[in-house]
Amino acid sequence: MKKRKAAAVFCAAVLLFTGCSGGADTVSDGTEETVPEESGPVRAQDDFYRYVNGEYLENAEFEYGYQATASGLNAVDVGEQVEDIVREIVAGSGYAEGTEEYIIQNAYNSYLAYDFENAGVPQQLQQAMDDIMAVQSVDELLILDSTLNFELAGRFNLVPVTFDTNYFDSTEECLTFTQLSSLFGADFTALEDSYDSLDDVKTFTSIVMQSMGCSREDADELGQQAGYMVMEVYNHTDTEQFDALMHEEYFQLYTREQIDEILTNVDLDAYLMAYGIDLTGIDEFGIFDPEQLQSINDMFTDENLDVLKAIELSNLIQDYGQFIYPYYDQLRQYSSTSYDTAEDQAINVVINELAAETDPIYVEQYYTEEMDDALVSMCDDIRDEYREMISEAEWLSEDTRAGLIEKLDNIIYITGASSHRHDPSEYRDLTYDDYFRFIVDYRCMGLMESLSGFTQPVDRSAPGMAMQTLNACYDPSSNSITITVAIMNAPQFDLDQDYYANLGGLGMVIAHEMGHAFDSNCINYDQNGAYNPSWVSDADRQTLIDRNQQAVSYFEDNFTMFGVYHVDGEQTLGENYADLGGMECISRIPETNEERMIMYESFAAIWCQKILDTAFINQIATDVHSPSYIRVNAILSTLDLFYETYGVTEGDGMYIPPENRISRWY
Ligand SMILES: [Zn+2]
DSSP states (O other): OOOGGGGGGEOOOOOGGGOOOOOOOGOOOOOBSSSSOOSOOOTTOHHHHHHHHHHHHHHHHOOTTTTEESTTOOOSSSHHHHHHHHHHHHHHOOTTTTTTHHHHHHHHHHHHHHHHTOOOOHHHHHHHHHHHHOSHHHHHHHHHHHHHHHHHTTTSSSSSSEEEEESSSSSSSEEEOOOOEETTTHHHHHHHSSSSHHHHHHHHHHHHHHHOOOOHHHHHHHHHHHHHHHHHHTTTTOOHHHOOOOOOGGGGOOOOOHHHHHHHTTTHHHHHHHOOOOOOOOOOOOESSSHHHHHHHHHHGGGGGHHHHHHHHHHHHHTHHHGGGGSSSTTTTGOOOOOOSSSHHHHHHHHHHHHHHHEEEEEEEEHOOHHHHHHHHHHHHHHHHHHHHHHHTTSSSSSHHHHHHHHHHOEEEGGGGGGGOOOGGGGOOOOOSSSSHHHHHHHHHHHHHHHHTSSOOOTTSOOOSSSSSSSSEEEEETTTEEETTSSSSSTOTTSSSSSHIIIIIIIHHHHHHHHTSSSGGGBBOTTTTTTTTTGSHHHHHHHHHHHHHHHHHHHHHOEETTEEOOOOOOTHHHHHHHHHHHHHHHHSSSSSSSHHHHHHHHHHTTTTEEEHHHHHHHHHOOSSSSSHHHHHHHHHTTOHHHHHHOOOOOTTTTOOOOOOOOOOOO
């Protein structure tokens, strides 16, 4: 089960436009580009975004199947960089045993050598399937579920328990009952709109059971019941949490006694022991959605045994489908691959399964000490300006200002320098003769590694995301900023370009992330990263709320697209504030107009993207970021220094009367 940490991480990049689903259905006919066509040169004072990006916006063309195209943040295709690395490694030779290269090359060859069509269902999987079918009680099934998840590094537990940060004391992890946002493959957010996603659960469960020899009628009945179970849990789910920016606000600590009152049908000690976790001495559990957990508990009755077995089997088959599908006529349809050649398929498997191996190599290839020095020094410049701005913010009490500065000074930077090659000796025992054996052992090693991490104090410097991900993030519980290697590409960063160009690009990303530490959501975390909304006094909190309200109105009143679509000021508040604070901060660094112009232009350039109207409307409805066009113009239109730099006056397109402008720190 994945940790739901993502909810607490605030990212800089809108990755919407990289998310090509590859299908023609993403393009609908009759759509036009978003930014209105204009003729003649655009003045900086009228529309800064188009002034900088106009040429691209007019000439760029969409690639087939894409909804957007960009020349800024996403100019470099990181996926291609990683693929090149993998192709080069598999074609090379002479790698030392246990190194990342060795694992990649051997996994690739092992995959190619494996005869998925004729090898038969691997014995361990066959045994697991037989064991599930033979189970006689729900108690037995629960233990088997936990055992199989441990032995096969499965991704699903019937009981949704995992280790997560203790949000009230972020130096430690605690066993946490997460909130499920999907069950048996049915996504709960999709269920809010229609019950279509239930069909997949019903159909797949039925097909699995027919493959196991059930009659069509019985199998359909089990599928039907699986659907009812999903609905039952969904009906007891606090769906408000899905939309919450701060998932942590729902986090509670329960005692063992409280948990036992909910989990009346589960022997928790035995369940977790089968996973290698001893509960002796543990009396504190995190929990997000007690009512949902109660409804999950209520599923575990012997009357439901047959349908629970069907679900357990379906999950196992989904996790290891490629080894099972070819041997059952009705399941074969699920094993289709989308690659032309076996080699391409193998490359894709390596990229997806072995990101932990490709990541340090990516860093080695694309990151240097010189880049790290430049990055850290830029981070320090930005932090220095924040320190000044916060100390000057006399609208806050002295205590709060001191607290915020302490929080600022506690922020740590996580960069490519935090990533290290692994110790080859720990990977020597992996075997490659049989791809199934390899992948199970490899996944189990990953599981063991994450389990052992949980007994240690939280490592604040663990990267928030892979270094080959083009993004940056602020994590409030570790009070850290992760700046990946992939985001340190041109145009946002280049050692050979002007400092102020880097400042407007990557520097703005960093300042934005640092700004998140003080945004309307993350302000609830104290200087040590604990979720503690009362660490800011009531009076200061009210002042902050009042200013928030001004920011909501500023975005909603002044910026629309097509004259109708307003940015949702509440939804985008955290991100707008991070942008605003970030820009106020970096604007203080240049000393001349020229330097400032380089910086502003670089800022507008990294957000340059052309997007279909349909995608744009969808973004406004769902994204916590404002669209790029507004992201640039709205922020600059409220910044006095921008007015001075370009001589913006009343009557210009970028002009907003002083009484309507907002500020984060002034
Ligand atoms: Zn952000």
